[in-house]
Amino acid sequence: EPEVTQTPSHQVTQMGQEVILRCVPISNHLYFYWYRQILGQKVEFLVSFYNNEISEKSEIFDDQFSVERPDGSNFTLKIRSTKLEDSAMYFCASSETSSSRAGELFFGEGSRLTVL
Amino acid sequence: GENVEQHPSTLSVQEGDSAVIKCTYSDSASNYFPWYKQELGKGPQLIIDIRSNVGEKKDQRIAVTLNKTAKHFSLHITETQPEDSAVYFCAAHNAGKSTFGDGTTLTVKP
Numbered sequence: 407e408p409e410v411t412q413t414p415s416h417q418v419t420q421m422g423q424e425v426i427l428r429c430v431p432i433s434n435h436l437y438f439y440w441y442r443q444i445l446g447q448k449v450e451f452l453v454s455f456y457n458n459e460i461s462e463k464s465e466i467f468d469d470q471f472s473v474e475r476p477d478g479s480n481f482t483l484k485i486r487s488t489k490l491e492d493s494a495m496y497f498c499a500s501s502e503t504s505s506s507r508a509g510e511l512f513f514g515e516g517s518r519l520t521v522l
Numbered sequence: 523g524e525n526v527e528q529h530p531s532t533l534s535v536q537e538g539d540s541a542v543i544k545c546t547y548s549d550s551a552s553n554y555f556p557w558y559k560q561e562l563g564k565g566p567q568l569i570i571d572i573r574s575n576v577g578e579k580k581d582q583r584i585a586v587t588l589n590k591t592a593k594h595f596s597l598h599i600t601e602t603q604p605e606d607s608a609v610y611f612c613a614a615h616n617a618g619k620s621t622f623g624d625g626t627t628l629t630v631k632p
Binding site: 410437439441447448449450451454456461462464497508509510511512513514515516 | 553554556558564565566567568571611613615617618619620621622623624625
């Protein structure tokens, strides 16, 4: 069964460092998303991406965050200068574009980011 | 923006009993309502969903109901099993964004 894959599974970084989290969405999906989940809390929307541009973003997704689809398969989330409060599990998700399947998100296993 | 409230935050049932989790949403434009199961250390996994043109949907032991007028939807799990123990999230989707509830930790005691 096709799945969303994420790397790394766990990254530890120093405050102020740049981090790039990588995702390979399901191959025929064209909508891509990043969500985050602080330990023990709910899943929070960060950004959605379609047709090589951001469709929606939340107030969490400030200037420190950026997304990119550098090639036909990868979808990345970059945090420019990490803060302690960026420590969380980051989930990538993808979905088909047809209106009948709109919103059906397939999540990856997540990348745990620990900022020291 | 959309606001999703989910209750209860924890739910403990005996194996074989039913479990019900309820969510309300605020944005009448939301048109898709998925339920996710999250096991420890894993990503959310879609278990059932419902669209706004349907009132009820069932898949074996799980069912979801939607009341658009009242803006609430519920997850029903019958004949619960220990492997149903997990965190369950509801979500409301609109315009390329899913807003999640706070989650319900379900424990099924053998």
